[in-house]
Amino acid sequence: MGGPGVGVGLMRSVDSGVMPQPPRIAVTTTPAATAVSAPPSGERGIMVPQTSRADHVCKSRRSPMEFSELVMKRRTVRRFEEAPVEREVLEKIARLGQHVPSAGFSQGQRLVIVTDRDQRRRVAETCGESFYADLDMGNWISECAAQFIPCVSEAVYRRRYAEADKGSTPVAEQDWPTPYWWIDIGKTSMVVMLAAHDAGLTAGFAGPQDVPALKAILGLPDEFHPVGVIPVGRPLPDVRSPSLKRGWVPFEEFARWDRW
Numbered sequence: 001m002g003g004p005g006v007g008v009g010l011m012r013s014v015d016s017g018v019m020p021q022p023p024r025i026a027v028t029t030t031p032a033a034t035a036v037s038a039p040p041s042g043e044r045g046i047m048v049p050q051t052s053r054a055d056h057v058c059k060s061r062r063s064p065m066e067f068s069e070l071v072m073k074r075r076t077v078r079r080f081e082e083a084p085v086e087r088e089v090l091e092k093i094a095r096l097g098q099h100v101p102s103a104g105f106s107q108g109q110r111l112v113i114v115t116d117r118d119q120r121r122r123v124a125e126t127c128g129e130s131f132y133a134d135l136d137m138g139n140w141i142s143e144c145a146a147q148f149i150p151c152v153s154e155a156v157y158r159r160r161y162a163e164a165d166k167g168s169t170p171v172a173e174q175d176w177p178t179p180y181w182w183i184d185i186g187k188t189s190m191v192v193m194l195a196a197h198d199a200g201l202t203a204g205f206a207g208p209q210d211v212p213a214l215k216a217i218l219g220l221p222d223e224f225h226p227v228g229v230i231p232v233g234r235p236l237p238d239v240r241s242p243s244l245k246r247g248w249v250p251f252e253e254f255a256r257w258d259r260w
């Protein structure tokens with residue numbers, strides 16, 4: 001990291017604002033590097049018509065109450081009906097999961113949606129499903145309508161930030177203060193869970209214990225990493241996580257005004 005020429009800490013780009021900037025890259029004073037300070041041409045223009053920000057916010061915003069209710073009512077559910085859910089409903093959830101921000105608009109996130117019964121069982125095994133069954137929580141990872149498996153490629157981000165408008169830094173020289181691929185796949189995961197609830201379904205989240213096995217079962221390209229398994233379906237009565245006894249961190253501890 002570091003390097004001749006421009007101090008990268010002052011770099012600004014459309015998707016990540018002011019410093020700190022990932023990756024800390026070796027910016028040179030070549031014409032290509034100069035382009036770093038300018039918004040990548042056409043990046044946003046391709047996606048949305050040219051409207052003022054105020055127009056866009058007014059037209060697309062749902063009522064705050066509706067959104068608050070969705071967020072406050074969502075919870076991790078761990079028991080589902082296995083009855084299938086219409087493909088269009090699952091596809092709508094997936095389409096919403098795609099529509100999230102990503103650093104540099106890299107879009108290194110992918111979703112694998114598993115509905116096949118046997119495949120769901122194979123996937124659930126990689127999350128140690130028997131552990132939950134032994135706790136009388138049931139086979140909640142496999143017995144569902146569908147599993148949404150968010151996957152992400154670090155390599156996509158590194159290749160994107162090796163492009164001219166991001167400084168042309170060779171992949172091997174990039175130093176990311178915050179690995180944005182993990183942030184972006186978290187956003188995808190959250191939207192999938194909220195979209196499932198919004199569709200009148202519910203969702204859980206299980207961490208894969210055997211990632212190589214999960215990758216093999218899904219036939220993932222090597223550079224993609226599955227971060228979780230999100231079972232989705234109509235809810236059945238379930239066992240709540242003992243972790244919930246911890247309660248919420250007080251809001252005053254969570255949110256700090258102006259400084260810590």
Ligand SMILES: Cc1cc2nc3c(=O)[nH]c(=O)nc-3n(C[C@H](O)[C@H](O)[C@H](O)COP(=O)(O)O)c2cc1C
Pocket residue numbers: 074075076077078205206207241243244
């Ligand atoms: C990254 C992540 C990993 C999780 N892994 C598991 C898991 O492996 N098994 C499980 O039962 N719940 C898992 N959860 C669910 C959490 O236990 C749950 O979100 C938390 O207890 C708060 O409950 P709530 O989602 O109902 O608000 C995970 C959640 C997240 C965000």
